[in-house]
Amino acid sequence: MRGTVAALVGNRRVEPREFLVPEIGDGEILLGIGLTGVCGSDLHRFQDVGTKLDLALPVVMGHEISGRVLKLGRRANDVMRTDGPLRESDRVVVYSQRPCGRCYWCREHGHTARCDGARPPGYGYRFGSVDAPPYFTGGFGDYLVLGPDSWIWRVPDHVSWEAAALTEPFSMGIRAVERATSLPSWKNEQTLAFGGTVAILGAGAIGVLTAVAARIAGAGRIILLGAPSGALEVARRIGVADETIDISATSPSERTERVRGLTDGGRGADVVFEAAGVPAAFIEGLEMLRPLGTYVELGLMVPTEQTVALNVGRHITSKDLVMFAVAAQPAQAIGKALRTIATTADRYDYAALVGATLPIAETQAAFELMEHPSDKPVKVAVRGAGY
Ligand SMILES: [Zn+2]
Ligand SMILES: [Zn+2]
CATH class of the missing domain: 3.90.180.10 (Medium-chain alcohol dehydrogenases, catalytic domain)
Known part of the structure; x- marks a missing residue:
């Protein structure tokens, strides 16, 4: 053979x-x-x-x-x-x-x-x-x-087969959402579940599967930013994106304004996931996050020479934010992702x-x-x- x-x-x-x-x-x-x-x-x-x-x-x-x-x-x-x-x-x-x-x-x-x-x-x-x-x-x-x-x-x-083949990338999205929901609820720091507004940068598999995980966890409104339009459309159709923003037809400042406009008081998203894998998206996501918000970085996983200018006071400290990162997952995350797919x-x-x-x-x-x-x-x- x-x-x-x-x-x-x-x-x-x-x-x-x-x-x-x-x-x-x-x-x-x-x-x-x-x-x-x-x-x-x-x-x-x-x-x-x-x-x-x-x-x-x-x-x-x-x-x-x-x-x-x-x-x-x-x-x-x-x-x-x-x-x-x-x-x-x-x-x-x-x-x-x-x-x-x-x-x-x-x-x-x-x-x-x-x-x-x-x-x-x-x-x-x-x-x-x-x-x-x-x-x-x-x-x-x-x-x-x-x-x-x-x-x-x-x-x-x-x-x-198609769903099974998504197990590994889905395990990344699940870990990202688990991190965002791991904060102490008695101080109301966990704001994703039970109706939070979530912005996700990136409409590849990691971004869209993070949207699925956020929906399962109870996010209220999910804003997905990415391209091409066909990918955004699929995310809408399967019910994991309430609003979509095509990055090929908008500027970074337009996108930030649109996300803020979709949130209470224009304050920004409760939780932002950066899953685009482009250094500039890391800053763009921080601009969309409200003060006291939660930020999860999972797009830029491979250490490369690419860097980006970060204004620590403006982007991080003054927002009093919580930041997480997700890199490669432990084996147990695969089983969890497969069970989640099977039950949903x-x-x-x-x-x-x-x-x-x-x-x-x-x-x-x-x-x-x-x-x-x-x-x-x-x-x-x-x-x-x-x-
Ligand atoms: Zn992979
Ligand atoms: Zn070992």
Whole structure:
């Protein structure tokens, strides 16, 4: 049996490569990839590798992984971290890292994304060169070979592939909203739930899924700022954006005025989430926030050379604000996101956010679609042999 992976081979170049699917060991699983989402961070690697970014090429990216268990090693259920015994043909989502469980971050914080201990490679670009077995090392492939200590959750039958593939980015949105709602309610500092006004910058998957999480948490009015207009329209249609502002048709000061105009007394939003991933948006979001408000930064996740001028007195201190940040999530966040999708699948049309799915062989086109100024869907995903 042969299958294809999409290998990042150079700056802005992803190529299909065909390999023999390896025999799996006793402690391994052969997954047929269902859908793998193309993440903004994958796009950064696509755009910057060889110029601003060093990676041992060729690599297979893809960490927003869903798939079907095709072959289950004899001892796989003993060595995987699953939510119950797996069977062949089960549909699953997979955490892209295999944390050690023993380092400072794993042990003292349970924060597996910060793991710096000795451990097997995760799935996606971290795995290393695709030219050596097991070849199928990331989500952008027909198959993925899962080794011991993989974290795996079973996907309920009523959850579509499209919805399942959103689990990983949704876990970021949930963490962001959890942070914003973690403030002491007896001082009325928590103002998102029970009717708060929320502004979200960014209409990519992280922004729109943060809107879903905010709606589930009880936000009153959600203002979504971003582009293209099609992405804003989808967010409105599934009921997670009450007001939308197209950033391609407005200036930053117009947007700030509009957001303030939509809030009580023109004071600004109770809570602002920056999920655009553009340095200027960080300041723009602060301008929209009311005094004593809550700010969550989750767009600028990759440390780059890009900086932005911040007026600390004006933007931060005089507002007496609370600020949070969200970076990569611990494994447990994946299970929480999948359960949230499963219990709200009848209320929110998650699949509508996945505006395009392409076969593995067309992964290059999937990346180019992510860059398209007017046709970019909220999420682009790539289909594997398990779909
Ligand atoms: Zn991602
Ligand atoms: Zn660790």
